[in-house]
Every structure is written in structure tokens, then in C-alpha cells.
Amino acid sequence: MIIVSPMQHAIAGISDFFQRSFNSLGELKRLKEEYEELKIRLEEYKNLEQDKVDLLQENLRLKEQLGFSDTLGIKHIAAEVIGRDPNNYFNTIIINKGSKHGVRKDMPVVAFQNGLQGLVGKVVEVSLNTALLLPLYDPRCFVSARLQSSRYEGLVNGGGEITGLLYMQHVHKRSREETKYGDFVVTSGLMSLYPKGITIGRVRAIGAREWETSLEIEIEPIIDFSRLEYVFLLDTGGERK
């Protein structure tokens, strides 16, 4: 017994060691599986977190637009920009609202950016669920406008480039002394589709040639068309809110 018992202890110890090692291997395998599973779950949570951040940002943007929408004072339809012209020589903007939502041809379109309301253009084609807009920067778009401080009138026309300038033509030469850089240009409302007083842009340069009777004013648009997301279509024929 005295001789056998230490041996039994030793054998039991060795077998215990091997058993624990074996169990550890099994546990390691299980832990690895759990680790992989947790890694996948963490990835899912990361995606969820990103979705949450995106949703919060979208919510903020929509709240901001909603706040602006309340200040409009004219019956309007809110829409989202869903596409643009597939080429580089036409300047179409496609929105997600159509005749089904009450959109009509020639409705003026405005947007809000950096806390300012600015003219975007007008509706030129309407289908059931979408509509095409002719933006201000298109050379085919003409808007009757007025210099906000001096009240001189002119005709605003686009230069064709999405990030480019607008041009105000046929402005009386007398306005040269009263016009300052940074002055606001607004819609005049005269014989126009556009309601009076919507901001178009700011004066950036004044071109005055001696032999010409009118000025050509370069205007920086209020709206950055390259990051336009939401627009409001004004129902000028509709009731006041």
C-alpha cells in the first residue's frame, strides 16, 4: 500500500493533467468559436451604430428642412432630389414627387441652405411619380430679378456650370454707383412665374463697358447646387397657409 499509493497518486495526477489539458483544448476551441461569434456580433453592432449616426444626421437635416418649411408661408410640396442629367451638357434635376403629389409644370422651386432660402429653378416636366426641374444655372433658365438694395431690375440667366456663376443682364447703367459687391439679388415678381423677393444670389462682379447702355452683373448663387438634397415646390396658385 505504501509503495502503491504514491504511484496511484502520480498516475492520477498525470491522468488529471492530461484530462485537464484535453478539456482545455476543447474549451479553447469553444472560446474561439465564441470569439468569432462575438466578432461578427460586434461588426453588426458597429453597422447598427453607423446606421444610427446616419439616421440621426438625416433626422437633423429633415428637422432643419421642416423648420424652414414652416417659415415659407406659401403652400408648398417638399421633395427630394433623386437624380440628375446622365450627361454633362444638360442640367436636369430629377425629384421624387410627380403629378400624383400635386406637382404641376412651371411651379417655382426653392431650397434652404446655410439658413438661407434660395431659388433653385422651376418644374419643366411632370410624370406620375417624378418631375424634372430646370435649375437656375442652366443657360435656358431666365428669371426676372432685382437688386435688393438699389431696386434696379434685370434678367438673371445661368452660365451652364453647376458650380458656376449666374449672370444678371439688362441692368440700367445708373445702378453702377448704387450697387455694391455682396448685394443680394432677388426675384422681382414682374410678369414672372416666381414669387417676389426670393433670394437668387449675391453680386460678385460688375461688368460695365463704356459703349454699352446696361451692366452685366456676375452673381454667386445662394444655393450650392452640387449638394442640393431637398427642395420645396411652391404652389403660387394655391391658398396661403
Added chain:
Amino acid sequence: MILVLFIQTSIMILFVFLQSTILKGIFFGITPDIALLVLISCSQSSGSFKAQTSGFITGLFEDIISLSPLGFHSLIKTLVGNLFGLTKGKIFIDSILLQIVFSILATIFKYILIFILGVLFSPLITKAITIRAMLLELGINALLSPVIFFLMKLTGLVNRKGREML
């Protein structure tokens, strides 16, 4: 034949939609005309008739989603398809250099047609075109052409020698 026409046209229309959304102004504010590259790649292997038919249908879609006069893009794409389809069996655009040359020629031809249509119908169409935009589109189309030609070969519509497969 109808299957080839259907696949070609579907791919081009898909690219037109991509150009109006995620590809809009992707390179320095310029949109590449990938539908045009697909058209010249297909016209080279399927000949004038199929190319001008799929070009016409794709152009019609472009006309619908753009503010161009109806028939503007369809005429351009039909003529490009017709012209480049004439090279079927005569020139095989296997080399990258030829693919680039073809894409440049197609883009230049497209702009010549735009200017002619602009003069005939409305000068305001061409007013929006700047030299910078034109040159950038030319360069981007040239750079993308080997990729598009390669992808078109993968679809099985065009084989290594530029001959029709289906």
C-alpha cells in the same frame, strides 16, 4: 439576335441610370459616358444594325430622363452605333491603345453631333458645354475604356477578337 440586343440595351440603360445617380460628377464634377463606351464595344462586335437599334433605345431613355429635346440622344447614339458598327470584322480592338483611340473618336464624334444639333435646333444646348468639361470627359472616357471593354468581354457579348459570341 434579340437576346444580344436585349442584353446590350439593358447594360447601356443600366449605365445611363448609374450616370444620373451615383456616377454623376464623380470625376472632377464630370460624368463619364459609360453607356457610350458600352455601345462602341458592342457595335464593334455586333455590327451596325444591332448597335444602332440598341443605341436608339438607350438614347430614347436618356431623352426621357433629361431635358434634351426628344430624339437628341437617340439620334446621337444611333449614329455612333451605326458608324462604329461598320468596323465589325475589319478592325479588332484587342489592344488597349486601340480601345482608347476608339473611345476618344466616339466622344469627339458625339460632341461634333451635339454642336451640329445645337446649331440646327437651339444654340442654348451648346452654351452649357465648356471646353474644360469636354476635354475632361474625353480623358475620363479614354481612361475607363479598357476597363469597360474588359468587363464587356466578361459578359460574353464580345470575345477576345471582338467577334460576337451569343
